[in-house]
Amino acid sequence: MTESLAEEYPEAAPFIQKAVDRHGEEWVLENYYREIYPLGQVMRVPEKEELPFYDPDEHEAMTNEEKAEMYGAWAEYRENLKNGTKPGE
Known part of the structure; x- marks a missing residue:
């Protein structure tokens, strides 16, 4: 993890580094929106494109519409969990 990323995202950087150490950079990039990005609910996380090993020629990032x-x-x-309902009920 680069120093600047660790400085800008001090809470998220250790989680990302641990995922890289455990699974590798490619896994982190492939699973970013499912495994890392949800941490944004409790801490600041970088956009996928800010990761030092992200290459726009090789990897895709979500558009704002896809994120929405x-x-x-x-x-x-x-909401379904809160209400105990199933989707579409």
């Missing part, structure tokens, strides 16, 4: 759709799905999921 993901946030909507998370909100619906939490």
Whole structure:
């Protein structure tokens, strides 16, 4: 992890580094939105494109529209959990 990323995201950097150590950079990039990005609910996390090993020629990042759709799905999921309902009920 680069020093600047650790300075800018002091809480998230250790989680990202641990994931890189355990699984490797490619795994982190492939699973970023499922495993790392949700930490943004409790701490500041970098965008995928800010990771030092992200290469825009090799990897894709979510668009703002895709992120909005993901946030909507998370909100619906939490609401369903809260109410004890299944999707579409």
